[in-house]
Amino acid sequence: MTEFVTKAELLTRMQAGYTEFTNLLSSLSDEQLTTPGVNGKWSIKDNIAHLSAWQNRVITALQAIHNQVEAGDPTPGMSEDEINELYYQTSKDRPLSEVRNEFAAVSLELQSAVERLSDQQLNSPLPWGKSQNSIWPWIAGNTYEHYQEHTQIIQEWLASRKA
Incomplete structure (x- = not known):
C-alpha cells in the first residue's frame, strides 16, 4: 500500500x-x-520540453478531477516511447527561451492544480482509471522524481564532456 502524503508535503x-x-x-x-x-x-532543451509535456498531461487530469469530469487520453494506444518521440518532434525546433518559459509556467500551473485538490483526492486513485494506485505518486513521477531522472541524465552527459 502506498503511503499517505499530505498536499502540503507533496507541494x-x-x-x-x-x-x-x-x-x-x-x-x-x-x-x-x-x-x-x-x-x-x-x-x-528537449529534456525540458519533455518534462513540460508530461506535466501538461497531469494538469489535464487534475483539472478533470477538480471539475468532476473524465479526462480522455490525449495519445490513446501509443507507447511511452512513441509519446516521447511525438513530444520531441513537436518541440525540437522551438526556441530555448520559449521552452524555458513554458517549463516555469507549467510547473506553476501544476502546483496550482495540486493545491485545488484535497489530501483525500491525492491519496485516491484516478476516478476513471483502472489502477487502484493513489494519484500522488503519479504526480511525483512527473515532477520531482522526473526532475531527478533528467538531472542524472544531464549530469552524466556533462561529466562525459569533461572526460
Missing part, C-alpha cells in the same frame, strides 16, 4: 525538486542547453 517536494532542477539549468550556458546528444538526439 514541498515538488517545489524542492523544481528548485534543484532549475538551479542546475541556470548553471549552464545556452550552448550546453541546446547541444544535441544528451540522451539520444535530445538536447537539455
Whole structure:
C-alpha cells in the first residue's frame, strides 16, 4: 500500500525538486542547453520540453478531477516511447527561451492544480482509471522524481564532456 502524503508535503517536494532542477539549468550556458546528444538526439532543451509535456498531461487530469469530469487520453494506444518521440518532434525546433518559459509556467500551473485538490483526492486513485494506485505518486513521477531522472541524465552527459 502506498503511503499517505499530505498536499502540503507533496507541494514541498515538488517545489524542492523544481528548485534543484532549475538551479542546475541556470548553471549552464545556452550552448550546453541546446547541444544535441544528451540522451539520444535530445538536447537539455528537449529534456525540458519533455518534462513540460508530461506535466501538461497531469494538469489535464487534475483539472478533470477538480471539475468532476473524465479526462480522455490525449495519445490513446501509443507507447511511452512513441509519446516521447511525438513530444520531441513537436518541440525540437522551438526556441530555448520559449521552452524555458513554458517549463516555469507549467510547473506553476501544476502546483496550482495540486493545491485545488484535497489530501483525500491525492491519496485516491484516478476516478476513471483502472489502477487502484493513489494519484500522488503519479504526480511525483512527473515532477520531482522526473526532475531527478533528467538531472542524472544531464549530469552524466556533462561529466562525459569533461572526460
